[in-house]
Amino acid sequence: MTSHWADLRRDKDIGRLGVMAGEVRSLVSEAEIELDPQSQVFDRDWITRVVDRVSATLSVMVIGQVSSGKSSLINSLLGRKLLITDSKPTDGVVAVLNPLDEGTPEEYAEQVWTDGTITRFESVGHAVDFLRQQKALSEQQVACREVRLYLREPLLRRLRLISTPGLADRLQAFEDVTLRYLREDESDLVLWTFYPESAGNAGEAGVFARALADRREAVLGVVTRSLEDRDDDPEYDPHHDPRLTGPGGVVDVLRENLGAHLTDIVLYDSHEARRLVARRQQEPALAADSAFQRELERCGYLPLHRALEALVGPFGERIERSRVRLLLLRCAGHAKGLADVLGTAKIEFRRRAAFSRAYLDEWARLERDVIEPARTQMRDEIRTVAAERAPELTSLYGRASADTVLEHFTLVRTLVGEAANWAGAGESAAERLDQLIRSAIARAEEESSFWERVNVRGVSVADENLRRLQQDLRDVGQLAAPADGGGGEGAAVPLGRPGADAQEAANAAAAIVGRAAAKAAAAAWGKLTAQEAAKETAKEAAKEVVKQASKESAKQTATAIVGTVLTVFFTALMAADFRKLVKDFGKDRDALAGKLRARYAAEEADFAGRIFDHLAAPAERRLEQALRGPRASLAHRAQEVALWEEKAARAQRVRDQLTALAHDFTERAGR
Incomplete structure (x- = not known):
């Protein structure tokens, strides 16, 4: 595996992937098949965009349905109530949480508008108020690309957090902001929050999964509110609840729907986690209390931190390696996605060849019979x-x-x-x-x-x-x-399924x-x-x-x-x-x-x-x-048969190369 992020700019396999993506676009155009306009096939500069993204931290994007606990999750990770939480939609703009530079006297926030202009808020509090959805401010929110918060938080020196508007928002424009950030690869890892009752919702999975089509092992599923209405029952542990972890339970459904996108699933309760962290801050001796540690385990705080620490390391020493690994897996997913598209293109080419061949056969039959x-x-x-x-x-x-x-x-x-x-x-x-x-x-x-x-x-x-x-x-x-x-x-x-006869x-x-x-x-x-x-x-x-x-x-x-x-x-x-x-x-x-x-x-x-x-x-x-x-068209039909068969063979050759390349990326990511 390439060990340094800077080396990715000269990586031969990534360069080959870029060239082959151009071939795929050409074949898709010739096949005239309809694809989602947001398909990775049409994303010409994603490799350059991702590789050129410079950051010393691991970027983590938090996504999920409206009021699924995104803000509460971020607040619990920070150990402070920063973002506004509510049962109604709250965030209307992307918020990027960055570490405050050494020597900067106080926290601050700024707006980045869609035209590139940057303006500074009076205070972090004003920025948080702006993030909250208000009907009168919706036009300003839509015109704002992101809000950057610079905070004095130790966690942010290892994790750059990105808070996003929710799926199924009252304004489609807010949902589109989240999808754009996903497609533009502004993150290395995605924390995807779910209600226990609606985890694995087909509509939610469908919308986000298309934007995450190429991600492999880059999504950490977080089932929120896992202790809701049971937090005062010390005998209850969500990890032993059949409804959550049993056969056919929430965890099984998520693994089935998200498959290769997932790296892990955590059962989490933000309110209990933040309450326990606040107690520990007041009583440092609780850090050695086994009963207290069991409480942190039960609410999901420790499992979530272990999952994040596995990526960044106790002192951040694994950040670059994790970023490189996740990008290689991203390249593997991209190559596989392109190969799947070529499977559809190949079937279309063969369909056309079969049509022209059938036309010739039909005329031969008409001549004879x-x-x-x-x-x-x-x-x-x-x-x-x-x-x-x-x-x-x-x-x-x-x-x-x-x-x-x-x-x-x-x-x-x-x-x-x-x-x-x-x-x-x-x-x-x-x-x-x-x-x-x-x-x-x-x-x-x-x-x-x-x-x-x-x-x-x-x-x-x-x-x-x-x-x-x-x-x-x-x-x-x-x-x-x-x-x-x-x-x-x-x-x-009908084109049938990719790879079908x-x-x-x-x-x-x-x-x-x-x-x-x-x-x-x-x-x-x-x-x-x-x-x-x-x-x-x-x-x-x-x-x-x-x-x-x-x-x-x-x-x-x-x-x-x-x-x-x-x-x-x-x-x-x-x-x-x-x-x-x-x-x-x-x-x-x-x-x-x-x-x-x-x-x-x-x-x-x-x-x-x-x-x-x-x-x-x-x-x-x-x-x-x-x-x-x-x-008059028979000679042309015969030429068409040869032409479409040749294009189908070309699509298969490129598809095989992409499949092999996806395997190589996966192998490198696992070293």
Whole structure:
């Protein structure tokens, strides 16, 4: 343990604690968790403030509920009636009792105002009167930070006493003064006074314990009025009263509620103690009287002084060591408190990671169970439309091709065309006929409005499937919503206890994200559907793309068929004599027209496939466009998972370091 108070300014562990406190503040800010504004997390300079506090004495602050015996306790320690005692609230301002410097002729008192100004009272008596709560003076009291009393009391050379306004005071401002002094670490030891009837009151313990959160073994509990109404019964000893010291009694309750804050508990009666001390002053020989010593023991005077002497020593030789020890324990408590806060921050980071992971999982489920089946159904329906329309298209192409052959494929034109082609002066009969067939197909398509009708049907199928998919996603979102109808992505998820498993938060996030994902998708569908309904030009452009692409594909098929048939036909012509050619040309032309019809009819499945491909492509694009909005956040969600997990791991690392540091401080304090 560091043996000298001055060495604490250079203590490496205390320096590390200050640095790590900054890391905790950063993580708490990133986690956006709500903390008490007075939490030690936000106290940036407490280490400097405490270490730089210079005093040769042990500072002892007396706190407790209104009229719990604080003033009486201080009076009994001094052996004089200095502070005013009453069943009603008395102290309205903090009073700091200091030793009078050697050579100073008389006791005096001064006011320290909140702006730092110091003024001197006419006398100590005037200062004590000012401390007493009076309605007319309350504003002045609130404006006064503290009253300093400089007294000729031997005890104050070892103990600097601080008297505070009570908890549950009629003015909240007075109670706040006490809490501020506690948080500002104006004391090394705290004497906490309790009524026997209300010792361990949950409200009192809650308010003060928050301000004492980091203190370890720095609170001496004093149960006052322990002899009230029994002081004239010499057989009664509060230390043997089951109501006080028995199982479930006052002492047990205090130890349970204050736990590690406590260093000890004393059963004390201020009035009896002050009466006995006054007798001893008048009769010094009583100091050796065993019966008198038992009376001092019974009222708690000797146990309290033993507890204080253990800290300061008979001649004050333990003061510095005790102050260092208590500060090291304070550092241990501070480190543990910061570690506990990081436990909450870690759970929050994991909750966020679980939420984003659940969002990704929910979308994967939607893709698998809703979107992909919808995509398959849409393609099946488009395939049905293509199969239904393919016979009409093959018939249209076959008829146009056959009619062109019958009308334009004459013997003379064919022979002249072939002769010119052979001579290199023109196109062949097959090329000429191919151009004519192309033109005939184009006219037939335009006159029949085939592609416009097919495209309208394809758009209708896509619209109906997108509408059904939108409804399916809405239904899924409703099923995934919490039973109470609350939630949503921004809904709060219980953090649980520090160190608790985050599975509960993950489950809650998964339930919420089901509806959030479905709503996001449904909103995207609705937006897209509304946009498309309002933009007929976009539909027309889509139809034109389908029509042109399909027509081009079909024409390529028609050309291949014509070329194949004509190749066979001219091979037969070249093998025949001219007379047979003249005789059989008409019959073979009819056969060519029939073969063209038959070949187109035989290619019906191929035409159906081509119709499907070019109707499915724009429908698929519309589906992907509709999904683009909801999917846009998926990459970001994946990044969030990694980010929050990394922050949770960082919080755990710092938490482990703080826990180890708290252990080191505790070990040093015990040496």
